[in-house]
Amino acid sequence: MTISAEAALAGVQATIAAYAHAVDAGNTDAIPDLFTEDGVAEIVGQGTFEGREAIRKAYGAFAPQAPQLHMVGNILLTSPPGDEVTVSSNLVFFARGEEGWAVQLVGSYEDTLLRVGDVWKFRKRVTTFK
Numbered sequence: 001m002t003i004s005a006e007a008a009l010a011g012v013q014a015t016i017a018a019y020a021h022a023v024d025a026g027n028t029d030a031i032p033d034l035f036t037e038d039g040v041a042e043i044v045g046q047g048t049f050e051g052r053e054a055i056r057k058a059y060g061a062f063a064p065q066a067p068q069l070h071m072v073g074n075i076l077l078t079s080p081p082g083d084e085v086t087v088s089s090n091l092v093f094f095a096r097g098e099e100g101w102a103v104q105l106v107g108s109y110e111d112t113l114l115r116v117g118d119v120w121k122f123r124k125r126v127t128t129f130k
Contacts, residue, residue: 003115008081012113015120016089020070026063032056036114040124067096072109084123087111091127105129
């Protein structure tokens with residue numbers, strides 16, 4: 001079944017947003033479910049985690065110790081829409097400390113997502129901090 005670029009982008013944005021919310025909430029059980037069974041999460045300079053159980057364990061170690069917020073923007077499909085798409089986006093990471101909210105880092109995501117039924121799942125997510 002063909003899919004329009006608009007429909008693909010909307011589905012991809014929903015998955016990206018669900019990921020950001022889960023990471024910020026420390027919901028390490030929800031994060032692996034956003035990946036395919038054999039999905040890969042690579043955090044450049046920190047490690048590559050293959051498969052849902054490895055992803056769950058890795059993100060458990062990254063669970064927030066204080067309130068945090070990811071803002072993801074400039075989401076761009078970099079391949080024609082189909083059952084698999086590639087996507088580039090930028091991120092800004094904020095943390096709340098004694099002085100209030102402050103930018104901690106910026107970075108980018110390079111993603112490959114697979115359409116599974118009516119949802120999109122990460123096949124590979126590469127996070128690079130700049």
